[in-house]
Amino acid sequence: MDPVFMAEVLVRLLPPLGLTILLSVTALAIATPLGLALGAWRAELPDRHPAARLIDAWVFFVRGTPILIQIFAVYFILPKLGLQPPLFVMGVGALVGNSAGYQIEIGRAAVQSVPKGQWEAALALGFDRRASLRQFILPQAARRMVGPVMNELSQLIKASSVLSVITLFELHKAAEAISSANLRFSEVIVVEGFLYFVFIFGISLIAKAVERRLSAAGGLADAGSFAR
Amino acid sequence: MTLLQARGLVKRFGTFVALDGVDLDLQRGERLVICGPSGSGKSTLIRCINRLEQPDSGAITIEGLPSTNLQALRRRVGMVFQQFNLFPNLTARENVAVAPRKLLGLSRTEADARAETLLERVQLAGHADKLPSGLSGGQQQRVAIARALAMEPVLMLFDEPTSALDPEMIREVLDVMVELGQGGMSMIVVTHEMGFARRAADRIGFMDQGRIVAMAPPQEFFDAPPHPRLVRFLDNILGH
Ligand SMILES: Nc1ncnc2c1ncn2[C@@H]1O[C@H](COP(=O)(O)OP(=O)(O)OP(=O)(O)O)[C@@H](O)[C@H]1O
Ligand SMILES: [Mg+2]
Numbered sequence: 163m164d165p166v167f168m169a170e171v172l173v174r175l176l177p178p179l180g181l182t183i184l185l186s187v188t189a190l191a192i193a194t195p196l197g198l199a200l201g202a203w204r205a206e207l208p209d210r211h212p213a214a215r216l217i218d219a220w221v222f223f224v225r226g227t228p229i230l231i232q233i234f235a236v237y238f239i240l241p242k243l244g245l246q247p248p249l250f251v252m253g254v255g256a257l258v259g260n261s262a263g264y265q266i267e268i269g270r271a272a273v274q275s276v277p278k279g280q281w282e283a284a285l286a287l288g289f290d291r292r293a294s295l296r297q298f299i300l301p302q303a304a305r306r307m308v309g310p311v312m313n314e315l316s317q318l319i320k321a322s323s324v325l326s327v328i329t330l331f332e333l334h335k336a337a338e339a340i341s342s343a344n345l346r347f348s349e350v351i352v353v354e355g356f357l358y359f360v361f362i363f364g365i366s367l368i369a370k371a372v373e374r375r376l377s378a379a380g381g382l383a384d385a386g387s388f389a390r
Numbered sequence: 391m392t393l394l395q396a397r398g399l400v401k402r403f404g405t406f407v408a409l410d411g412v413d414l415d416l417q418r419g420e421r422l423v424i425c426g427p428s429g430s431g432k433s434t435l436i437r438c439i440n441r442l443e444q445p446d447s448g449a450i451t452i453e454g455l456p457s458t459n460l461q462a463l464r465r466r467v468g469m470v471f472q473q474f475n476l477f478p479n480l481t482a483r484e485n486v487a488v489a490p491r492k493l494l495g496l497s498r499t500e501a502d503a504r505a506e507t508l509l510e511r512v513q514l515a516g517h518a519d520k521l522p523s524g525l526s527g528g529q530q531q532r533v534a535i536a537r538a539l540a541m542e543p544v545l546m547l548f549d550e551p552t553s554a555l556d557p558e559m560i561r562e563v564l565d566v567m568v569e570l571g572q573g574g575m576s577m578i579v580v581t582h583e584m585g586f587a588r589r590a591a592d593r594i595g596f597m598d599q600g601r602i603v604a605m606a607p608p609q610e611f612f613d614a615p616p617h618p619r620l621v622r623f624l625d626n627i628l629g630h
Pocket of ligand 2: 433434
């Protein structure tokens with residue numbers, strides 16, 4: 163291991179790390195609200211509803227295929243449909259498709275895990291289903307989503323490394339390029355791994371702080387029903 | 391004056407007939423207790439009244455009006471559950487205040503004041519800021535009663551409100567219910583607390599296999615049970 167070389171690699175990997183962060187954070191910002199909202203909606207739909215079938219098919223595909231296949235699907239199929247978005251958009255799109263698929267399940271499971279008695283209490287008071295969901299069920303479900311969503315955040319960041327296959331010059335692609343140009347693999351791998359770790363660790367610290375604030379403030383419940 | 395009139399209520403779950411043609415009349419201010427063996431359809435009956443279950447056939451009118459609007463119906467009919475079903479993330483005050491605030495358009499101050507008054511009425515002044523998890527079962531059930539009362543219902547339904555409680559807490563809940571009845575509230579109470587029935591009911595109904603097979607004022611109900619299966623049922627639960 164050559165510390166000087168490693169320091170040099172570290173510096174050269176910072177811009178691609180920036181792209182990895184940008185890809186991941188953009189994808190997160192879209193996939194989390196989209197996935198959770200679709201999941202909560204799905205929990206309320208009958209299984210036979212066309213939208214339910216579509217959502218289920220999406221989740222089934224995402225869970226049943228490797229992310230590599232999903233990324234290639236976006237990369238090769240979109241152009242066949244006459245769409246040629248920039249690489250960055252394709253990358254974000256693939257990550258969103260993948261992560262939202264998992265987060266749909268998180269949202270759905272969280273809503274369905276709220277006891278039936280909570281629905282009945284709200285309905286018996288005279289709230290309609292929509293208002294019951296928004297006022298009482300979602301705030302309770304939201305608490306149950308926090309843990310699994312945090313886990314999904316780190317999954318998504320790791321998944322972004324696979325975007326190297328569509329020549330997006332993100333962290334992993336850049337690291338590959340450096341190691342094959344210099345034929346020095348172990349140092350580069352160590353630096354690359356360290357950068358992923360720092361990023362994921364940083365995100366998880368932020369997520370923990372958010373979680374703490376939510377529970378200290380009496381929970382998401384109040385954000386949902388009493389804050390406004 | 392008739393408050394509630396139910397005619398020919400039938401409810402099936404698959405092929406199982408849970409309600410087999412139930413007729414029921416309740417006068418304004420009347421306190422009706424319903425008892426009967428497990429599975430006889432007691433819960434199903436009161437859940438049909440506020441349409442948490444949709445009857446397969448039959449008609450229900452409240453104050454002479456059929457219930458075309460579900461939400462409007464439920465706002466006039468309070469319900470208390472065996473498992474309390476308080477909102478665990480809201481304090482006692484918020485549990486009581488939330489419906490009048492969101493559904494009746496009361497301001498926060500008005501709704502909170504109403505909640506305080508009701509919590510006092512169920513002997514829980516001073517517990518308003520506690521979450522349900524910080525309250526005993528008996529206290530939680532009294533919050534649930536206050537929550538239902540906050541909508542100023544014309545009828546209160548209770549589904550075994552004390553069955554999930556430790557014996558020493560049953561009394562405090564029943565006392566609140568007795569007082570409510572004395573205050574003129576119309577109520578239908580599913581319970582096996584025969585002491586309460588004797589003390590507080592105007593009439594007691596006995597259900598068996600989806601029908602109300604006997605209905606009588608307490609004295610007659612206990613002293614001259616009008617149905618053979620009721621005799622056996624009373625022997626069982628009164629431990630004779
Ligand atoms: N959602 C449901 N699906 C299927 N069967 C049901 C459902 N709800 C009730 N039943 C059945 O209908 C019958 C009557 O149920 P109900 O809950 O009204 O009885 P109950 O008199 O309240 O009994 P318990 O004293 O045990 O509460 C029971 O046999 C029950 O298994
Ligand atoms: Mg029951």
